[in-house]
Structure formats: structure tokens, C-alpha cells
Amino acid sequence: MASVSRFSLPLRRLKCSPATLQKQSRLRPAAQVRWATATTEPHQADKSGGTKEAPAPAKAVKFTSESYPELKRDSKYSQITPEHVKFFQDLLGSGSAVIDGLSTDATDDIEPFNSDWMRKYRGHSKVVLKPGSTEEVSKILKYCNDNMLAVVPQGGNTGLVGGSVPVFDEIVINLQRMTNIRSFDEVSGILVAEAGVVLEIADSFLAEKNHIFPLDLGAKGSCQIGGNVATNAGGLRLLRYGSLHGNVLGIEAVLPDGTIVDDLIKLRKNNTGYDIKQLFIGGEGTIGIITAISILCPQRSSALNVAYFGLESYEKCQQAFREAKTQLSEILSAFELMDGRSQKLLNRATGRKLPLEGEHPFYCLIETSGSNSDHDSEKLSNFLEHVMESEIVSDGVLAQDQTQIRDLWSCREGIPECLGHWGGVYKYDLSIPISSMYDIVNDVRDRMTEAGLTGDDDAHPVVDVVGYGHMGDSNVHLNIPVRRYDKKVEKALEPFVYEWVQGKNGSISAEHGLGIQKKPYIGYSRSDTMVKLMKQIKDLYDPNGIMNPYKYL
């Protein structure tokens, strides 16, 4: 069993006296800066060839219309014509704000907007629009609504459920040109910024003002804050700072009929009527397009600590979490889970050395952030001593500087990208009561093995079945990296996974949303009554159904 002597050197240092520890901790970097993640850019799929150990090029990606042959283009939507394109060019100017694939061969230019970074969904759109202002978005939508042209709103296109790419010929409305930070109040911490601001840029801007964006996720280098809000992204800081439903104070959005929803409140409290903006948070662009948000940003913590542990069982991970909640309490800012298999694949795909020697069935990453480095180190030291002495944790490292903090985080944040390495990945983002959260991963792995789908060679589509996620939020990411997308694998997965989750009263989409992937499965997490009420909302705001069709509900 685990023993204290097995701890690697950096963690062993923690066994020295609290005084020494506090002195050491003072040497640590205070600024809460993490590295720019090497998250796959949505456009990156074109870069390399389709060999077995490398991603397939985008053009090899099957059209969604072929993968989902039951989906038919709705004939109520108009076909786009040169006259329509001319309207958009007149409105937005003839520059790069309109990509016209109708009168020119713009396939290569449009491809990145037509397909997602997982190489799973690919549309047939011929036109991409990049409005530069809320007024332009309003005029575009009104025109599309009047002319029955279907549209798909698009941010950084880093989504995981095919929500931000077209299925057929929907016009792509990409927000990348709306990048103004409109205001920031240093006393209240309230930021007002346009939808196209990249999350990492928003966070860097706030870092200069000693604040942080209350949301953080692996795709931060590409994803846009409008898309984050539209999909109600959860991410790494939710445990500490809560959901966007609480942090987003105001929204500016455009309805399909061109109405500008001017609800960009810059107040922490405002009880004057129904909180309509909430419908856009997680609405996935199906009732309107978010053009700007107002959001409450916490003060940046001056002390940041990150530790990475190996543990012998999922039961011990739960024990570690309970101890962290109690002992680290108000300074705990992340508690992430990675199974040993996900770490092994990270090593295989990227060649990066893992922080701990030896292998463990599970790993956890803990982050603390607080205002007093000595206090935090003492709390962390007490916690670490306790979990080590009681053999909850088998081995571990504690980051001693900014580089080590980045390295440890990359063991968690690097997973989503590396799993696509073999060709593709089936991803499930599940909320499950914590006690049985990891069982789904074991059960799906057994199922794949029994079906003969898992193996080390090209004859087997499945590379492995792994689990990782936000333990603090009871949110597991079940991932099945594959050499190719395969109907046999899909049959083994669905509806098995959804039924399993329903049996635990869990959610089939914790933070990734419904998109096209989960549209048929919402009934596993919501009652008929709730779905009916949602359809009422959709019909109220988008009676013509032009907003992001074939998805969500």
C-alpha cells in the first residue's frame, strides 16, 4: 500500500516544518497566470495528413448530412441566391466580412467554418458573414428572417456537440470581428465586452486589472465569450465562482426579427421584471445571437498552489475530495479527476513525461487560490499531511513555480486534445451523483471489450475508454478515442450511455450542451412537460425557425 516514503521529491519537501514551508511558499509566483494551452484550433484540422497516428484532414470528414441520413433539409428555408449575397456585401462591405462561396469557389476559405475541430460534423454552407456591430447582426437577422434563410451563429467553433457548424446550407454568422472590450469597473469588477472576444484575451485584460474571468477552460485560446455564454460553459473555475447564470449580469442579443435585446445591465442586483437574459445563457444560439455580455469578475488571488496526486482507487479520490472541501474550504479553486488511462494516452499521444513516477489508477489535481500565501500553504500542508498519513493519496507533487503550475495543469487540460490523436473521439459530458460517477467509465469499457471493439491494432476502432473531469462539480467526461468513427461503436454506446445516466437521475449534458449530437436524447434528462415548455420558448422567439435548425430541441 501507499506509504509516505513513496512520495516524490517535490512533495516530500512539504514534510518539513510549517515555518520552512511558508518561507518556501513565499518564493512561489504570486500571479495567477497559466500557459496558453495548445488547444486544437478549429482550423487546424487541415494541417496534416490522415495517417493512422495523425488526425484526418478536414476534407476527409464525412458530411453531417451523410452521418445522419435521417436528417433532411427543411424545404421551408430558401436557397441562398446571388441577390441575397449582394445584400450582405452591401451591408458589410466587400472585404473579408462576407465569404461568398456562391459566385466564387471559396471552399477552402469556408471549410473551417463548415466543420468542427473534432472532425465529426461538417456542413454545406456557401456563405459566411462576419458582422462588426450589433446593428449589423440585427440587419442580417431581420433580412434572413424576412427571407426564410436559416442561419447558424458561430463563435470560436470549439464546441463538442456540433452546435456551431451548419448541417446543410445555413448561413454562418461568425462573431470574430466583434472584439471590443466596452468597459471595466475596477471597484465592482464588472466587465462589459463583445461576444467575439476570445476568452484568454478577456482573462489577460483582466489580469492587468488584478481580476480574473470567472470561467476558464482548455479551449480558452480559441473560444469566444459569446459562445461560452450561449453554451453556458462550465469549466475549471465553476467549483469556486459558480455558473454563468449567476455571474452574467447582462446580455445584449439580437432576436431573429432584428430586435436588439438591450439588457446589458452593469449592476450586481436588479429585480425589475423577468430575467429574460437567462434564456440566452445555454440557449445555444437557437433564439437569438448574443452580441455582448456584462459579467462579474472576481479579484485575482495573489497566492496560487497546484498539487497533483496519484491514488489507488476511485473511493480514495472521493475521500480526497471530501477532505479538500473541509480543509481547503474557501481557498479551493479546482478539484479535477483524471483516470490513469487518460494520463497514459496523454503520454502516448504527446510524448510528454508525466509528473509522477510509476502508475496509478487515478490522479487528482487540486488548485488553491487565496489572498495570503502563508495561510494557503499552511492549509495545504495540513491537508497534504493528512491525506498522505491516512494513505488516501499514494504519491504526489506540489508545483514550486509558475512553470510547474503550468505543467501540472497541462496534464488535465491536454487530455481533450490528445484524445483526438488517433482519428476521432466519442465524447460524453455527464453529471452523475459523485458516488457512482466513475462507474459509467468502467461499464462502457467492459461493454466495448465484450463487443470486441477495443484493441491495439487498426482492426479495432476503439483505442481505449477513459474518464476525467470536474470532480468538484460531479461532472465526468467519458471519452472513447477511436481510430475511425464507426456505427458499431455508436450502437454499443447509444442509447446505453443515456439510459445509464437516466437511471442515476443524472444529466446527459453537464456543460457541453445539446447541439446536434444530443438533440434526440434530451428526454433522458428532461420530462415531456419541460420539453414542451422549451418548445414554446423557441416558437415565441423564433417562429420561423431560422435560428440554428436541426439542433437542440
Add this chain to the structure above:
Amino acid sequence: MASVSRFSLPLRRLKCSPATLQKQSRLRPAAQVRWATATTEPHQADKSGGTKEAPAPAKAVKFTSESYPELKRDSKYSQITPEHVKFFQDLLGSGSAVIDGLSTDATDDIEPFNSDWMRKYRGHSKVVLKPGSTEEVSKILKYCNDNMLAVVPQGGNTGLVGGSVPVFDEIVINLQRMTNIRSFDEVSGILVAEAGVVLEIADSFLAEKNHIFPLDLGAKGSCQIGGNVATNAGGLRLLRYGSLHGNVLGIEAVLPDGTIVDDLIKLRKNNTGYDIKQLFIGGEGTIGIITAISILCPQRSSALNVAYFGLESYEKCQQAFREAKTQLSEILSAFELMDGRSQKLLNRATGRKLPLEGEHPFYCLIETSGSNSDHDSEKLSNFLEHVMESEIVSDGVLAQDQTQIRDLWSCREGIPECLGHWGGVYKYDLSIPISSMYDIVNDVRDRMTEAGLTGDDDAHPVVDVVGYGHMGDSNVHLNIPVRRYDKKVEKALEPFVYEWVQGKNGSISAEHGLGIQKKPYIGYSRSDTMVKLMKQIKDLYDPNGIMNPYKYL
């Protein structure tokens, strides 16, 4: 100017060495228990006579229909008949679940449900229903909807804007019999409880489980959690734990047509469709009745500290707040403002001795809560030394035990009740950018004085103009205690106050809601577009308009 020597004894102890301080702090009570506030019960108004220095009895309260003669009963609503009452008696049983003022003289029994605790609003209802289950609420509403009977949902009836009492003969549906705590998960901290649970009872239940309700307010001994959610109550813990839009995870509600909205999600994350429950949070019972909630409850902090300061100007209050945010950071759980006048009136109305000798124009109350008493004391000590040495704070006390914690808090929480002491109080609950937050109080005081309305004798309706509130949330309560409600005072107040707030892009209702009081004024905080969108929502869910009419929009 302020000097260290002026600090009263308990605070001066803080000047000793950190080691001593930490030892002292360990003696302090760890449990986060506050006293049961002596908040006026809604039924209490009947207790005493209407003399000058005591509240007027409820029956002396003017009917809302007389105070607002422009309001007319909408003839589309049916008059209630004995047949209607019989249906309700058959449904709910003949006991106290139905108060029948139609076939019997039940005036005294109904009065507490007809009028509010401020003695400002009074309806003409003849029937009060107290359903015991969600199914009963559903059957009541369906019947009322089918028969065009208007209703007013009612929780603890502690609201401040007349939202929870009838105007004419609306049927009162009071939730006081729905008091089950359905479940609590100690790992996730998720509580599921019925709407009629009194806030303090929910918090006491959670205290036994080492958790707290993420909402706290002065009326906690009477208010119900369903009403709290329906009015999106803000309160004392919002600074630390955020708003109900973030903390409420699920809602069970009943629509006017009897549909049960079964959205009682017990997961921290669930991105499966529009977040419809958010419309009920702050919907003030105008689209349905909340029957149960699921809410995320934080762990109870083991260390609690409360300090109370005197300050010489509002500018110094702002400085103290900025310092507290920076130095107390993650342990700061409340930062409350009280002006000197509100403290003086507290002393006059209740005779209670104030914590500090001498008088100060402003007072602030700071609460910290954290997991390590020594750490918190050290942070607080550093903060106190800094604000004292830099003369931001003139004088102060730090609670040394639970009794003192309660005493200090009562200086803040006792204000709303005591201000009604002279007969009545005009209350405004405003969000204003922090730099000019207190200006509204000075401006209104000047205005009242100039109009000759303020004075010490019965000839003058206005006793004083005071301000207090949640500085941490930029939320001030402008209160005008009066000897009688008076049209001249109202004319001087409105629309002046609302226009003033509009000029600062503030909110005319930070946390109290619209009710009947602010129905005509929503336009000062919301655009025509937003109001139109809200009316769409109202029409969607309550096409017959039976839910809480004459209010909100």
C-alpha cells in the same frame, strides 16, 4: 481626526501581537449562529394601538384600492361564489386549509393575509387557501384559471412592495402548509425543500449538517424560501455566495393551467435546454407558483468574525470597502453600511445602546467567515491595523463571542423594523454605482427639508431620511420613516427618486422586486423593448392574467 487611542476596548485588544490575537481568536465561538431576529411578523400589526410612538393597527390601514384610486378591479375576473368555496373545501378539507370569509364573518382571520407588515397595502380578499401539496396547488390553479378567478400567491408575507397581498378580492394562496424538507445531500450540499419552509428553519436544519443556506436576511424568522426565490431576494450573503439565479439548481412550480413544472434538478450542472426555471426566480408569482426548490448550500465556516466601525465620511466607507475586498478577499462574507441617522433612530425606537460611544456620520459592519480561525484573525488584524493607522476608520469594536456577534448584527438587521415605529416608512431599494450611492440619501433629505416636510412634531410627516444597505453589492436602502403616509411626501419622492436613479443607470429595485409599488416605474430601469419582451412571457404563461394581477408589469 481619528486616532488609535480613540478605539474602544474590545478593538484595542487587536493591537496586541498576532500570536496573542490568534490565541484570543481561538476562544471565539466557532459556530455560525446568529440570533433569531425580532423581525415584525406579518400578523403582528394587530398587537398594539395606533398612538404616535407605536404602530397603527392593521384595521386602520387604508385599503390599497383607496390609496391607489386609479386602480380598478378588472371585470374580466369572476366574483367568488359559495360554489367556488365549496370546491376548495372539498379539495382541501373543511379544516383551517380554507378560510371562508364569504359565508362566515372571517374578517379577523383573513386580515393578516390581506395586509402587509408595513401597514401600507391592504386588500379585500374573502378567501384564503392553504394547499398542502403540489397537486393541490395544481388543482386550485386549474380551477381558478378555468373559472377566471384571480389569485395572489403568498409566502411569509414579509415583502416590501405590496406583492404578496391582494388588491381587490383575489384569492390568497398561502404556502405555509408546504413545509417538507425533501432531501439533503451532505457531499454535494444540495437541499430540496418545499416553498413554505421558513428561511430560518431551513438554515437551522443545514446548521446541523454543517452547511448554510446561501441567503440570509433580516426577515428570516418569517419569510419562506419559496417567496425568497419568487422575489429573488438578495440579502446579507450575496456578496460571498452570489445570487439565487446561480444557487437555485431546480424548481418545482405550477402554471395557471395546472401544469406542474417538474424541473427540480439536483445537479450542479445540467445543460439540457432553456433554463426556464430562471423566469420564476424574481417572477413574483405572476406566471406560476413555486412549490419547491433545489438549492446549492455552501459548507458552514468554522470561524466567524464580526466588526463594527464608525467612520467620518462616505468616502472613508468606500476606502474601507476597497481595503476589505483586497485584504479580506476570500473570507469577506458581508460588508454592510449604516448611516449615523439610521443608528440614532434604532436607538430612539428600541432604546438599545449602540456599540460605540460618541457619534459618527457612518458605520460599517464587516463579517468574515473562513475555515481557519487563526488565519482569519491574522487577516482581520492586518486589515484593522491598516484602516486604523491610515485613519480610514475612526472607532470600532470586534465581537469577542457569539452574543457580541449577535449584538453587532442587530445594529444592522434591526433597522428595517425600527423605522416603522413612528407609523410608516417609505422604502426604496436601489442599485447605484458605489461612488454616488449615498448621494441619493442626502439629496432626498435636502428635498424633504426644503419642502418643510421634516420635523420633530406631529405637524411634520417625515421623521428623518436615512440610508443603509449592502455596500458590497452597491445596494442602498433609502428609507423615509414617517408619522403617517402622506400624498405630499409621495409627491416629493416620486418620480424624483426614480429619475435620480435612472440618471445614474441604476436599478429602482435592487432586491425587493416590483410588486404594486413599482409597477408604474419599471421603465426607469428597463427599456420599452425589455418590457415588451417581459409582457410576452406573462402572456405566454398566464394568458388569462389570473396570477397576481395589478402588479409587476
